[in-house]
Amino acid sequence: MTSLMDVAQRAGVSRQTVSNVLNAPDRVASPTRERVEAAIAELGYRPNRSAQNLRSRRSHLLGLDLKPTGPEEVSPVLDRFVHALSEEAARVGYHVLVFPRADDAAVTHLPLHATRTVDGFVLVDTEAHDRRVEVLAKNDVPFVTFGRSGGGVAHDAVDVDGHVGGRLAATEALSRGARRPAFVTWPKGSLAGDARLAGFLEVCAEAGIPGEDITVLRRLHRVEDGVEAALTLLRGDPTIDAIVASCDLLAVGVLRAVRSLALRAGHDVRVIGFDDSPIAAHLDPPLTTVGQPVREVAQRVISTFLARLDDPEAPVRVELLEPHLVVRLT
Amino acid sequence: MTSLMDVAQRAGVSRQTVSNVLNAPDRVASPTRERVEAAIAELGYRPNRSAQNLRSRRSHLLGLDLKPTGPEEVSPVLDRFVHALSEEAARVGYHVLVFPRADDAAVTHLPLHATRTVDGFVLVDTEAHDRRVEVLAKNDVPFVTFGRSGGGVAHDAVDVDGHVGGRLAATEALSRGARRPAFVTWPKGSLAGDARLAGFLEVCAEAGIPGEDITVLRRLHRVEDGVEAALTLLRGDPTIDAIVASCDLLAVGVLRAVRSLALRAGHDVRVIGFDDSPIAAHLDPPLTTVGQPVREVAQRVISTFLARLDDPEAPVRVELLEPHLVVRLT
DNA sequence: AACGTTAATTTGAACGTTCAAAGCAGCGTA
DNA sequence: TACGCTGCTTTGAACGTTCAAATTAACGTT
Numbered sequence: 001m002t003s004l005m006d007v008a009q010r011a012g013v014s015r016q017t018v019s020n021v022l023n024a025p026d027r028v029a030s031p032t033r034e035r036v037e038a039a040i041a042e043l044g045y046r047p048n049r050s051a052q053n054l055r056s057r058r059s060h061l062l063g064l065d066l067k068p069t070g071p072e073e074v075s076p077v078l079d080r081f082v083h084a085l086s087e088e089a090a091r092v093g094y095h096v097l098v099f100p101r102a103d104d105a106a107v108t109h110l111p112l113h114a115t116r117t118v119d120g121f122v123l124v125d126t127e128a129h130d131r132r133v134e135v136l137a138k139n140d141v142p143f144v145t146f147g148r149s150g151g152g153v154a155h156d157a158v159d160v161d162g163h164v165g166g167r168l169a170a171t172e173a174l175s176r177g178a179r180r181p182a183f184v185t186w187p188k189g190s191l192a193g194d195a196r197l198a199g200f201l202e203v204c205a206e207a208g209i210p211g212e213d214i215t216v217l218r219r220l221h222r223v224e225d226g227v228e229a230a231l232t233l234l235r236g237d238p239t240i241d242a243i244v245a246s247c248d249l250l251a252v253g254v255l256r257a258v259r260s261l262a263l264r265a266g267h268d269v270r271v272i273g274f275d276d277s278p279i280a281a282h283l284d285p286p287l288t289t290v291g292q293p294v295r296e297v298a299q300r301v302i303s304t305f306l307a308r309l310d311d312p313e314a315p316v317r318v319e320l321l322e323p324h325l326v327v328r329l330t
Numbered sequence: 331m332t333s334l335m336d337v338a339q340r341a342g343v344s345r346q347t348v349s350n351v352l353n354a355p356d357r358v359a360s361p362t363r364e365r366v367e368a369a370i371a372e373l374g375y376r377p378n379r380s381a382q383n384l385r386s387r388r389s390h391l392l393g394l395d396l397k398p399t400g401p402e403e404v405s406p407v408l409d410r411f412v413h414a415l416s417e418e419a420a421r422v423g424y425h426v427l428v429f430p431r432a433d434d435a436a437v438t439h440l441p442l443h444a445t446r447t448v449d450g451f452v453l454v455d456t457e458a459h460d461r462r463v464e465v466l467a468k469n470d471v472p473f474v475t476f477g478r479s480g481g482g483v484a485h486d487a488v489d490v491d492g493h494v495g496g497r498l499a500a501t502e503a504l505s506r507g508a509r510r511p512a513f514v515t516w517p518k519g520s521l522a523g524d525a526r527l528a529g530f531l532e533v534c535a536e537a538g539i540p541g542e543d544i545t546v547l548r549r550l551h552r553v554e555d556g557v558e559a560a561l562t563l564l565r566g567d568p569t570i571d572a573i574v575a576s577c578d579l580l581a582v583g584v585l586r587a588v589r590s591l592a593l594r595a596g597h598d599v600r601v602i603g604f605d606d607s608p609i610a611a612h613l614d615p616p617l618t619t620v621g622q623p624v625r626e627v628a629q630r631v632i633s634t635f636l637a638r639l640d641d642p643e644a645p646v647r648v649e650l651l652e653p654h655l656v657v658r659l660t
Numbered sequence: 661a662a663c664g665t666t667a668a669t670t671t672g673a674a675c676g677t678t679c680a681a682a683g684c685a686g687c688g689t690a
Numbered sequence: 691t692a693c694g695c696t697g698c699t700t701t702g703a704a705c706g707t708t709c710a711a712a713t714t715a716a717c718g719t720t
Contacts, residue, residue, distance in 0.1 A: 001387070001446075003706055014670045019708060029668060046444040050383035051706035054675050057331070059380055061427070068413050069406075069608065076399075083398050083430050090429065095447065097391070097425050100413050114376040116331075117425065278399065333676055344700045349678060359698060381676035384705050663719080670713065676705105683700070690693080 002043045011039035022047065060094050062305065063118035065101035065108065065132075067125070076248070076277035077292060078124055081146060084298035085122065092302060096122075105135040113141045119309055122146065122301055128191070142308045144301050148318065150191050156308055158300040158319045162192045165290040165323040166199025169244045169272045172288065172325055174207050178242035178270050182215040184229045184254065185246035193246045196274060196290075200244055215240070219250065226253020227260075234261055234269070241269055248273040248280050251287055255330065271330040286328035293321050332373045341369035352377065390424050392635065393448035395431035395438065395462075397455070406578070406607035407622060408454055411476060414628035415452065422632060426452075435465040443471045449639055452476065452631055458521070472638045474631050478648065480521055486638055488630040488649045492522045495620040495653040496529025499574045499602045502618065502655055504537050508572035508600050512545040514559045514584065515576035523576045526604060526620075530574055545570070549580065556583020557590075564591055564599070571599055578603040578610050581617055585660065601660040616658035623651050 004015040011018065013036060020027045021036040028036070039045075053059050064082065069075060086096040097118055102108040109132060112118050120142030123132055128150030136143045137153045144156045173181050183200055186193040197216065204214055215233060219225035226245060230253065233240055243258075245251040251273030258265045265271045266285055273280060276291030300319045307314060334345040341348065343366060350357045351366040358366070369375075383389050394412065399405060416426040427448055432438040439462060442448045450472030453462055458480030466473045467483045474486045503511050513530055516523040527546065534544055545563060549555035556575060560583060563570055573588075575581040581603030588595045595601045596615055603610060606621030630649045637644060 001706090004708095005706080015706090016671080016708075017669060020669090023708080027668075032668080044444070046441065048384075048706050049445045049447045050380060050387075050389055051675095052708085053380035054378075054384045054677085054705090055707045055709085057380075057675070066413065066416075069409050079399050082428065083396065086396075086429050095427050095429065095442075098412065098428050099416050099420065099425065111376065112425075114374070115379045117379040331676090334678095335676080345676090346678075346701080347699060350699090353678080357698075362698080378676050381705090382678085384675090384707085385677045385679085387705070661720105665717085665719100666715105667717105668713105668715080670711105672709105672711080674709085675707090679702105679704085681700105681702080683698105685696105685698085687695085687697105688693105689695100690691100 001048070002045045003048065004045075007036065007039045007043055007045045010043060011036045057116075058309070059116050059119050061097045061118040062089055062094055062302075063109065063112050063121040064096050064098050065121070065123070066098050067101040076279065077275050077294060080278075080294045081124065081298060084295045085301065088295070088298040088302045092306065094302065103131075105132040109136060110139060110141070113139075120144075120305060122305070123149075128189070140312065142305065142312065144305045144308065146297060146301060148191060154316045156304050156317050158297050158304060158321065160292045160297065160323050161320045162195030162323075163199035163202075165274060166196040166201075166244075167203045168199075168290050168323060168325045169196070169274070170200040170203035170207075172327065173242035173244060173270045173272060174203065176242075176270055179209070180213060180237070180239050181209070181242035181244060181270075182217070182233050182237075182240050183244050183246075184217050184219060184226060184233070184250050186221060187218050190246075196246055221247050221249055223249055223253040223256070226250035226255075227257045228253070230254040230257035231261070234258070234263070242272070243269060244272045244274075246274055248275050248277040248287065248289055251289065252279065252283065255283060255287065266330045276326050280326070281328065285330055288328045288330045289326050290323045291326045292323055296321055331378070332375045333378065334375075337366065337369045337373055337375045340373060341366045387446075388639070389446050389449050391427045391448045392419055392424055392632075393439065393442050393451040394426050394428050395451070395453070396428050397431040406609065407605050407624060410608075410624045411454065411628060414625045415631065418625070418628040418632045422636065424632065433461075435462040439466060440469060440471070443469075450474075450635060452635070453479075458519070470642065472635065472642065474635045474638065476627060476631060478521060484646045486634050486647050488627050488634060488651065490622045490627065490653050491650045492525030492653075493529035493532075495604060496526040496531075496574075497533045498529075498620050498653060498655045499526070499604070500530040500533035500537075502657065503572035503574060503600045503602060504533065506572075506600055509539070510543060510567070510569050511539070511572035511574060511600075512547070512563050512567075512570050513574050513576075514547045514549060514556060514563070514580050516551060517548050520576075526576055551577050551579055553579055553583040553586070556580035556585075557587045558583070560584040560587035561591070564588070564593070572602070573599060574602045574604075576604055578605050578607040578617065578619055581619065581660075582609065582613065585613060585617065595660045606656050610656070611658065615660055618658045618660045619656050620653045621656045622653055626651055 004018050007018045008015040018036050021033050123145040126145045126149035130149045133149050133153050148157045148159045185197050217229045219229045243254050245254055254271050255265050258269050273287050273289040276289045280287040280289045304317050334348050337348045338345045348366050351363050453475040456475045456479035460479045463479050463483050478487045478489045515527050547559045549559045573584050584601050585595050588599050603617050603619035606619045610617040610619045634647050
């Protein structure tokens with residue numbers, strides 16, 4: 001392992017000068033700098049992260065807890081998020097450490113931070129009164145959530161505006177001529193689902209469609225649930241000409257049901273999903289969906305996190321990003 | 331942040347004694363140890379990982395590159411593996427750092443190791459002549475692969491014996507009375523797929539079933555491919571009474587096709603998959619499948635990795651684990 | 661010619677831990 | 691009484707970096 005000292009000796013300067021060449025090149029005279037740079041290149045020197053970590057009192061690591069994906073459960077958004085997050089983290093000298101989520105954050109999360117193995121956490125899939133949020137907040141552990149958590153604790157969060165997304169979906173459906181839209185979503189209590197529904201209903205109301213003409217079905221988020229819901233919907237009321245689903249998986253089911261009834265998605269019934277999962281583009285016909293700006297979410301999560309590290313006392317920051325409509329053929 | 335020194339002062343001993351209480355308790359007299367332990371508890375002291383890392387010249391981090399999961403692509407085994415790996419790593423004081431896979435390992439992997447951000451890597455989805463394997467081996471970077479890579483470079487690896495798995499599947503099918511089994515697998519060149527097929531054919535031969543009576547279809551690994559393959563198989567030869575698929579996703583398709591032909595999986599046609607994905611247990615009927623000992627793989631990967639760190643010159647170790655049959659209803 | 665100024669570089673110290681060696685009792689033995 | 695031994699504890703040093711302060715050189719001012 002070559003260290004600063006090795007480079008310094010080779011270039012005939014002190015270790016601090018080498019450090020300066022790397023961290024503050026303008027403090028070093030050009031000829032010296034070139035000599036040092038040559039030495040660095042010749043020796044293939046790379047600064048030791050552990051030493052930097054000790055000195056800076058930062059691990060430059062971000063903890064991310066993963067829960068095992070259950071049967072049938074796919075989390076396409078999470079998957080893209082992990083990628084985006086690790087890329088954005090790398091951009092600012094950070095990295096992502098993953099660990100298995102346990103029941104009690106005090107057992108898994110706290111020790112990781114107490115030992116300064118990580119500087120803090122990113123939480124996903126937060127639910128109302130999330131234990132993790134409560135435990136971390138109480139222990140002054142820096143963290144940022146992707147998605148707001150409904151609970152009583154105020155904390156840094158980055159979220160995609162579900163209300164706007166609902167509006168986008170409804171507007172798209174109506175602008176394509178739909179007059180009798182329906183909505184398939186999750187059981188009551190899901191923050192995201194309820195916001196999407198609210199936005200959807202708002203646009204419908206603005207368009208003069210009476211609330212009682214709009215059927216809202218609540219199911220789980222699996223494909224079969226989508227199939228069943230759509231069948232119920234279309235059999236119960238054949239005039240329904242648009243179905244918006246709270247997530248793409250449900251929309252996949254809707255699409256299937258539509259086809260099984262010999263209807264054409266995109267013609268007889270408009271179908272719109274949520275999240276722009278990788279599947280969406282590859283369905284037949286490709287699914288129109290409300291996309292989440294996953295990369296931007298990751299960016300904001302990182303910058304919010306760094307800001308929190310820099311100033312633990314700063315006011316809580318909640319960022320709300322705009323989703324976008326991905327118009328395809330349904 | 332409380333350090334060893336704080337604890338030492340509080341307990342009225344030297345920092346090294348505190349260190350000993352934690353790392354070699356038997357070197358410390360009982361009364362002293364108790365005093366120190368009390369101080370540790372009172373102050374809530376946890377040793378600083380960055381300092382330990384610097385001292386030990388280890389980051390205690392294992393790099394794992396993730397490639398973005400494409401459309402429709404689910405990797406149920408990988409998913410469980412990541413979990414198991416991070417758990418097994420934690421057991422020995424290690425953690426898993428994930429980062430996005432790029433085309434060139436020299437750009438993503440090498441710097442992570444040169445800076446000692448990670449101590450080495452775990453590679454999954456290795457293919458023949460994998461660039462990553464070549465680059466890491468050439469640069470003496472410690473790594474272990476899950477799954478053998480076909481290339482010319484010998485390296486540490488942990489794999490599940492596909493040949494045994496194929497035998498297991500065939501034996502199960504035949505012992506349930508099947509006389510005309512077929513096999514659906516991937517395009518030629520897949521190490522895992524070919525091994526599974528070979529084991530399968532071996533048992534069939536042993537049972538006296540002539541090779542020309544066994545149809546082998548090669549498709550991709552998606553559900554639709556399974557559907558199509560099974561339809562081709564069963565329409566082409568209605569006497570086929572067992573279909574073994576190289577992965578559960580294919581088997582899901584097979585199951586669907588079987589049902590669409592008004593046949594009963596498990597009665598008219600035996601269906602056996604591979605990998606015991608989370609889906610398998612929740613299908614209707616639940617899928618019989620050859621399971622991979624994912625947790626044990628993770629364990630072996632970790633122990634192999636540690637052995638490699640301890641002795642870079644040790645002979646290459648390739649571990650082959652036995653898969654197991656998960657008998658359900660098909 | 662002495663002095664202040666600025667730029668460039670070096671030295672000292674510290675981050676928190678652990679290894680290696682040294683120190684110190686207390687005790688039994690010669 | 692001196693010696694070595696054992697068990698327990700402390701001190702010194704080092705891992706590789708960077709901040710802060712000190713040093714040195716070069717140069718223009720008065």
